[in-house]
Amino acid sequence: MPLTRDFKQTVKARIARDPKFRAALLIEAVQEMLTGDVEVGRAVLRDYINATVGFEKLARETGTPAKSLMRMFSAKGNPRAGNLFTVLKRLQKDTGVHLEVVNEK
Numbered sequence: 001m002p003l004t005r006d007f008k009q010t011v012k013a014r015i016a017r018d019p020k021f022r023a024a025l026l027i028e029a030v031q032e033m034l035t036g037d038v039e040v041g042r043a044v045l046r047d048y049i050n051a052t053v054g055f056e057k058l059a060r061e062t063g064t065p066a067k068s069l070m071r072m073f074s075a076k077g078n079p080r081a082g083n084l085f086t087v088l089k090r091l092q093k094d095t096g097v098h099l100e101v102v103n104e105k
Helices: 005-017 019-034 038-051 055-062 066-072 081-095
Strands: none
Touching: 005 019, 005 038, 019 038, 019 081, 038 055, 038 066, 038 081, 055 066, 055 081, 066 081
16 A cells, blocks of 8 residues: 555654654664565665655765666665665665664574
């Protein structure tokens, strides 16, 4: 079910005013990917990018064309690991969030 414009605008406004929410959304996107729900992770990242840095600015900062980034994070996108990690590195810098893998043995 597609999200309504009002809902997306509400989320965008919350991201803009609430750094904790912004960080939690980025963490959730990566967590979804790590647990195997790549489609949901990509969708959350796409919304996150739209609400924060935007695809045009992200393109300039990563050296990847905006249309390629949009395609990577589309419903049928399939980003290469190198491109995904370049984007995540940039988004971490933007939010101040530092993502790391922890072994919980």
